[in-house]
Amino acid sequence: xxxxxxxxxxxxxxxxxxxxxxxxxxxxxxxxxxxxxxxxxxxxxxxxxxxxxxxxxxxxxxxxxxxxxxxxxxxxxxxxxxxxxxxxxxxxxxxxxxxxxxxxxxxxxxxxxxxxxxxxxxxxxxxxxxxxxxxxxxxxxxxxxxxxxxxxxxxxxxxxxxxxxxxxxxxxxxxxxxxxxxxxxxxxxxxxxxxxxxxxxxxxxxxxxxxxxxxxxxxxxxxxxxxxxxxxxxxxxxxxxxxxxxxxxxxxxxxxxxxxxxxxxxxxxxxxxxxxxxxxxxxxxxxxxxxxxxxxxxxxxxxxxxxxxxxxxxxxxxxxxxxxxxxxxxxxxxxxxxxxxxxxxxxxxxxxxxxxxxxxxxxxxxxxxxxxxxxxxxxxxxxxxxxxxxxxxxxxxxxxxxxxxxxxxxxxxxxxxxxxxxxxxxxxxxxxxxxxxxxxx
Numbered sequence: 001x002x003x004x005x006x007x008x009x010x011x012x013x014x015x016x017x018x019x020x021x022x023x024x025x026x027x028x029x030x031x032x033x034x035x036x037x038x039x040x041x042x043x044x045x046x047x048x049x050x051x052x053x054x055x056x057x058x059x060x061x062x063x064x065x066x067x068x069x070x071x072x073x074x075x076x077x078x079x080x081x082x083x084x085x086x087x088x089x090x091x092x093x094x095x096x097x098x099x100x101x102x103x104x105x106x107x108x109x110x111x112x113x114x115x116x117x118x119x120x121x122x123x124x125x126x127x128x129x130x131x132x133x134x135x136x137x138x139x140x141x142x143x144x145x146x147x148x149x150x151x152x153x154x155x156x157x158x159x160x161x162x163x164x165x166x167x168x169x170x171x172x173x174x175x176x177x178x179x180x181x182x183x184x185x186x187x188x189x190x191x192x193x194x195x196x197x198x199x200x201x202x203x204x205x206x207x208x209x210x211x212x213x214x215x216x217x218x219x220x221x222x223x224x225x226x227x228x229x230x231x232x233x234x235x236x237x238x239x240x241x242x243x244x245x246x247x248x249x250x251x252x253x254x255x256x257x258x259x260x261x262x263x264x265x266x267x268x269x270x271x272x273x274x275x276x277x278x279x280x281x282x283x284x285x286x287x288x289x290x291x292x293x294x295x296x297x298x299x300x301x302x303x304x305x306x307x308x309x310x311x312x313x314x315x316x317x318x319x320x321x322x323x324x325x326x327x328x329x330x331x332x333x334x335x336x337x338x339x340x341x342x343x344x345x346x347x348x349x350x351x352x353x354x355x356x357x358x359x360x361x362x363x364x365x366x367x368x369x370x371x372x373x374x375x376x377x378x379x380x381x382x383x384x385x386x387x388x389x390x391x392x393x394x395x396x397x398x399x400x401x402x403x404x405x406x407x408x409x410x411x412x413x414x415x416x417x418x419x420x421x422x423x424x425x426x427x428x429x430x431x432x433x434x435x436x437x438x439x440x441x
Contacts, residue, residue: 014041029113363404
């Protein structure tokens with residue numbers, strides 16, 4: 001459905017760049033171009049750049065001009081290609097006005113691969129000038145990433161993390177450790193190390209090796225991963241105290257460490273949720289129209305029980321990103337529930353359910369954070385119970401029961417849904433409604 005707020009804006013869709021070389025060795029360069037242009041062109045009042053997720057979806061489905069205009073109000077398509085031969089590189093970009101079938105910009109740059117970042121910045125500036133906009137960012141490309149090898153490692157690690165698999169973790173870890181070794185005093189190098197330890201925890205690699213370890217020993221081992229994460233995010237803040245990312249990361253790690261130890265003696269050892277909230281506030285104050293940062297801030301505010309601020313931050317994310325990630329959408333739904341905004345819960349739950357119906361991928365998601373339709377249905381059924389809208393409740397209960405990917409009570413109350421442990425009093429209300437309606441078996 002077309003967003004009416006885009007009617008008066010110049011809407012740009014950046015397509016994934018093509019790698020025209022015979023080898024896939026330099027795919028990471030062409031892949032970096034999508035992130036570069038989506039990020040570099042975002043945040044301007046009269047220019048709307050559709051999200052990376054939408055770009056990938058449009059390319060995957062090979063959406064045609066008519067559908068792009070009708071569904072997303074696209075006026076301009078930015079496309080391009082990269083060819084690397086030895087140490088030389090040829091980069092081509094084109095901006096086409098698809099409503100008038102006119103080429104707005106066509107530019108070809110021949111350069112050395114070592115000049116990649118200079119070329120990238122020049123190309124973004126060229127595009128901005130075509131839209132009569134001035135570049136207002138300190139640097140377009142990645143912080144402290146100065147070489148092709150650093151970019152390759154960062155892109156590789158990002159792709160491995162997207163897989164969310166134990167098998168891929170060690171390649172991910174190896175890439176980030178190589179990146180850090182290149183520049184131990186780099187902002188991105190330290191921040192990526194911080195998130196590495198969080199990812200290590202999420203995949204279960206922070207547990208003691210012994211199966212006989214006590215609960216206290218398991219908790220201590222997991223906590224050690226967050227302490228390492230905090231060590232690196234603290235250094236990132238020292239390197240550049242004017243960027244939001246590291247403050248938000250520090251708030252996330254502090255809140256996580258508190259929650260992990262909430263029943264023990266160490267719950268407030270690092271300042272607890274109060275300190276985590278302070279870092280979240282500082283990070284939030286430094287955000288400059290960055291959708292991901294608003295999403296991360298929303299998560300941290302939620303963990304700190306600042307639900308009104310969380311939902312306000314997620315709202316900004318949704319204003320900037322036309323296709324937010326499943327994780328942020330689900331977190332927004334949870335934060336809205338905890339903020340007692342049932343209207344927003346209903347809207348987001350329906351979005352998750354509809355997105356899953358429209359997806360071409362097989363639904364094997366078992367977590368609340370990967371677009372689980374069953375999880376969203378549970379929230380929706382709760383809302384209809386409060387509204388006493390039993391007709392719609394009956395309709396969605398039928399849909400819930402017909403889902404092939406079942407979502408059970410054991411899953412809702414289990415480890416894959418940590419929210420049930422953190423806010424057990426509030427989530428108990430949902431459980432009571434579903435106990436009466438009937439869960440998947």
